[in-house]
Amino acid sequence: MIDHRLYRHIDWLLVAAVVLLAIVGLAMIYSTTYDPMAATRARIPIGPRVWTQAAALVVGLVVMAAAVWIDYRRLTQNALVLYAIVAAMLLCVLLLGVTAGGARRWLSVGGFTLQPSAFATIPLALVLAAYFGENRLTAWKGSDLAVAGAFVAGLFVLIARQPDLGSAITLLPVFLGMVFVAGLRLRLLGIVLAMGLVLSPVAWKYALADYQRARIVTFLDPGQDPLGAGYQQIQARITVGSGGLTGKGFVQGTQGQYKFLPVAHNDFIYSVLAEEQGFLGVLATLGLYLFVMLRSIEAARLAKDRTGAYLVIGLLSGFAFQVVYNITMSAGLAPVKGLTLPLMSYGGSSLIATCATFGLILNVRMRRFTN
Amino acid sequence: MLIEERSTQTLRLSVLKWTLTTTFVVLAVCFWYLQVAQHTRFLETAENNHRRTLALDAPRGVVFDRGGRLLVENRYARNISIVRDQAHDLERTSDLLANVTGTSPDAIREALARNRGVPNYRPVVVIRDATLAQVAAVMAHRYELPNAVVEQVPVREYPAHAAAAHVLGYVGEVSELQLTRQKDAGLRLGDIIGQTGLERQYNRLLMGNAGAQFVRVNSLGREVRVDRTVDPVSGRRVQLTIDLDVQQAAEKAFAHYGYTGAAVALDPNTGEVLALASVPSFDPNAFVNGIDHAAWRALLTDPRRPLQNRAIQGRYSPGSTFKIAVATAALGEGVVKPSFRVQCAGGASFHGRYFRCWRRGGHGWVDMRRAIEQSCNVYFYTLGNRLGIDRIHKWATRLGLGATSGIDLPHVVRGIVPSTAWKKLTTGQRWYRGETISVAIGQGPVSVTPIELAVMMSTIANGGTRLVPHLLKAVDEGRGWRPVPAQAAGPVLDVPPPALEAVRRGLWLVVNGAGTGGRGRLEHYDVAGKTGTAQVISVEGAERAGEQTARDLRDHGWFVFFAPADRPQIAGVVFAEHSEHGYLAAPIAKYMMQVFFAKQERRPLPTLPPTPALVADGATGDLDD
Known part of the structure; x- marks a missing residue:
């Protein structure tokens, strides 16, 4: 099925950058879950979370290989099936999911927990790529846009109901990124954004839970509730700011090590990186992320067909949104939301999904000369 | 079309x-601002977040009595x-803390406000001596x-x-005034320091x-390292x-006989203070966690003034006890x-004014011994007239009256013994010789504190050496007990020994002869002493203050003493407020001496007589001065 010559077209630099970021993530998970007491007891002072994440990375690389292997065109042709599978899984989550922290986000499968919402961007991007690839967007009418919007809304509602607004919102840039690159007339694009603005007060009133509203209010004025929701934001800024130019050193950050930042291995892993590795570490990782993104855009530019280009842009937009949002939040500059940092934050599903994402991007670039 | 689409x-x-x-550049700039600029x-x-300094308060030094009791x-x-x-959030914390511990949020806020100057990393005490329930709640x-x-x-x-409360004093949180006044003392806000008494003196x-x-x-505030x-x-x-x-x-004796007042007992050979009591007293335990406002007000406004240490702060007219100083002055000058004799006819005229003796009928011919024994006013009028005020002043001061005793306690008040210079300074007028006559019997503008009379008695008792009364016997600075040496306050008085002996003989007669100090007499021990009455108010004044209770207007009684008369081991003073007569103060001194000598001989401590010798008004009308 795969031509040997195709290997020559794999973007190994992109693979390297992605794996490098995942390894930096592993190191930061080691640091944020480091327990000095357990470290003296255990022979190998590596916590269970590090092992889990490492295992997920191995699985992720296998999945990535698989995503490279199968021709993306076969995937886009069967996109609806994949979409249906993920939607069904999300429905299962709502009905049978594991509850933690007031939200139902996980499915328990044979001893593992799976977070289906982490995978939602992939079938959405496939479906929309197939849809936009077949239709000329320049000639688009509002009704076509509505069909595409319905695909987004379906998954959005299923995820937002968990509730997991952060993951749900990630679907929007997928859509917007694709219609933008697909050449949707700016006027129509403007209408989409205007509708969003008009609907936001309605969403504020009906779609948001109290805690979500509180988070946004807190972001606008963190001093108002320094012990509650504002606490994390203030602590995030202290954590990042205290890192300085060169950082406090690996496992030497006081804010992360003394648990002033909650879920440091997860949502706030980048704050701890900034604390321990300093501004130089921040520059290095920002550079890596930007490299990965620009390289992906390059893949879209080189894509053989529109479907491939749209697929890459859709996947990239979701990824870029999460990265930018999480990094902004970890500096205390955005409201705290349960959005993890792709490739770095602790979380197997997210890591595997991101590997799959880049597998597909590599796939498109690799097959740019095939028919 | 396709190409156009491709270019779009x-x-x-x-x-x-x-x-x-651009987004990433902005992000980089944001991180630069936070991480480098700020x-x-x-x-x-971040340092304040996880660093704390917990004060480990040093226990204050333990204090023992001379026998090693705590x-x-x-x-x-x-x-x-x-x-x-x-x-x-401080507000939220203090409200919640007040809520769970059942204290008032205002008290907590007040404590926080008071300690605003304390560095942030140091915890501020908001509840002192918390109950177990409060600790459990937190x-x-x-x-x-x-x-x-x-x-802890x-x-x-x-x-x-309340025993010896005035001597020991009490402790309290350092005030802002004290912090500014004692900048070099190394005190910090929130420190507990001695506020009065020895706690302050030897803080x-x-x-x-x-x-x-x-x-x-x-x-979570848990210590991790x-x-x-x-x-x-x-x-x-x-010690x-x-x-x-x-x-x-x-x-106990004050309580037994129902008096307030003061008592001091000294070792006349060393100046060591054996007892220094002021009645009524207070319980210093009430101050250890900061006394509450109501209790403090009650102590301050109590008309009996329990916080005043009468022994060193109460200034009273010495009455006849002053005759000892006048006698010493006359002999010393x-x-x-001692054989000098005067005929007392119940009064005598000096400088155109008639001065009465307390015994209307007069004492007849009296020498120094008899004059002291009988407390004959006319004899001392005569001595005072011959001495003049300045020589009385000189000798009274040498004996310790109106002089700084040097006792190691704060807030000491000094008595007043007049002189021509003193009058010139205070009133601008000259001294009239007639005024000396009243002063010679301890009236007029003379006032002393009990400790001063105790020093005088100790000086007479030991043959003329004025010692500094002191409370500190020994200190353990980490290398075992180091005794505090006795200290003389001045040179030995140059009174011919036989002369001083005459004074002492007279004082012995006061107790053991026909004098007024019979109630201070002890079996087996020769007690020497002298009574005195401190006028609270003049006769004219008494008429004006008609609405006041009779008790408040009654005179105070003095009894000064030393024993044994030949080789004194204890000397002191008892001042009983409103006891009217000095001889009613004597039983208190007697009980002190009884206990002192019983301890010395390792006998069981005596008890007080069952029925207090209460004053029978009027029956003693013409006794004493």
Whole structure:
């Protein structure tokens, strides 16, 4: 099925950058879950979370290989099936999911927990790529846009109901990124954004839970509730700011090590990186992320067909949104939301999904000369 | 069409590319601002976040009496404190803390406001000596109160309660005024220091040095690491010259006979203070955790003034006890010999005014001994007239009257013995010779404090050496007990020994002859003494103050003493307020001496006579001066 010559077209630099970021993530998970007491007891002072994440990375690389292997065109042709599978899984989550922290986000499968919402961007991007690839967007009418919007809304509602607004919102840039690159007339694009603005007060009133509203209010004025929701934001800024130019050193950050930042291995892993590795570490990782993104855009530019280009842009937009949002939040500059940092934050599903994402991007670039 | 579409796509891809690049540059700038430009500020906050300095209070020095009995010790109490870090809302913490401990939020806020100047990393004590229930409540809410800490601290305890309270004094939190006044003393806000008495006098010795523990805490306020510990150095152990039995004998006797007043007993050979009592007293235990406002007001406004240490702060007219000073002056100046005789006819005229003796019928011919025994006014009028006020002043001062005794207590008040210079200074007028006549019998503008009379008696008793009365017997500065040496306040009086002997003989007769001090007499011991009456108000004044209670207008009684007369071991004074007659103060002194000598001979301590010898008004009308 795969031509040997195709290997020559794999973007190994992109693979390297992605794996490098995942390894930096592993190191930061080691640091944020480091327990000095357990470290003296255990022979190998590596916590269970590090092992889990490492295992997920191995699985992720296998999945990535698989995503490279199968021709993306076969995937886009069967996109609806994949979409249906993920939607069904999300429905299962709502009905049978594991509850933690007031939200139902996980499915328990044979001893593992799976977070289906982490995978939602992939079938959405496939479906929309197939849809936009077949239709000329320049000639688009509002009704076509509505069909595409319905695909987004379906998954959005299923995820937002968990509730997991952060993951749900990630679907929007997928859509917007694709219609933008697909050449949707700016006027129509403007209408989409205007509708969003008009609907936001309605969403504020009906779609948001109290805690979500509180988070946004807190972001606008963190001093108002320094012990509650504002606490994390203030602590995030202290954590990042205290890192300085060169950082406090690996496992030497006081804010992360003394648990002033909650879920440091997860949502706030980048704050701890900034604390321990300093501004130089921040520059290095920002550079890596930007490299990965620009390289992906390059893949879209080189894509053989529109479907491939749209697929890459859709996947990239979701990824870029999460990265930018999480990094902004970890500096205390955005409201705290349960959005993890792709490739770095602790979380197997997210890591595997991101590997799959880049597998597909590599796939498109690799097959740019095939028919 | 296709090409056009392709170029739109390429254009939009590069828009996307530049948008992303710009976003990342902005992010980098944001991180630069936080991490490089604002680094110092955030680093400091992060340090405050997890570093705390816990004070390890030093226990104050333990105080013993001369027999090694505990007068002041320490117990351990728990204080609840608040750490004011940036991440936690102080208002919310204090409200919640007040709620769970059942204290008033105002008290907590007040404590926080008072300690605004304390560095943020140091916890501020908001509840002192918390009950076990309060501590348990804080522990149970530690997740909501991560910045509340419980510290164990030593707290002063006075096992003898009100006994010797004025000597020991009390402790309290250092005030802002004290901080500014004693800048070099190394005091910090929140420190507990001695406020009165020995606690204040020897605060430096007793306070010790607080230690500290520098710890790192996690976000729940739990200590995760101790960086450094500086152990506290506890205060010095101190032994007092006070004999708790003699002290309590005095206090018990006052209660027994129903008087308020003061008593001092000294060792005339060393100046050691065996007892120094002021009645009514107070319980210094009430102050150890900061006395509450109502109790403090009650102590301040009590008309009997329990906080005043009458022994060193009460100025009273010495009455006839002053005759001892006049006699010594006359003999010392060589104005008269002990055999000098005067005929008392119940009064005599001096400078155109007639001065009465207290015995209407007169004493007939009296010499020095008899004059002291009978407290004959006419004899001392005569001596005073021959001496003149300045020579009386000189000798009274040498004996310790109106002079600084040097006792190691704060807030000492000095009595007044007039002189021509004194009158010139205070009133601008010259001294009239007629005024000397009243002063010669301890009336007029003469006032003394009980400790001054005790020093006088000790000086007469030991043959003329004025010693500095002191309370500190020994100090343990870490290398065992080191005694505090006796100190003379001045040269030995140059009174011919036979002359002084005449005074002492007269004082012996007061107690053992036909004098007024019979109630101070002891079996087996020769007591020498002298009574005196301190006029509270003049006769004219009494008429004006008609509405006042009769008791308040009654005169005060003095009894000064030493014993045994030939080789004195105890000398002192008893001042009984409103006892009207000095001889009614004598039983208190007697009981003190009984206890003192019983202890010396290792006999069981005597008890007070069952029925107090209460005053029978009028029956003693013409006795005493």
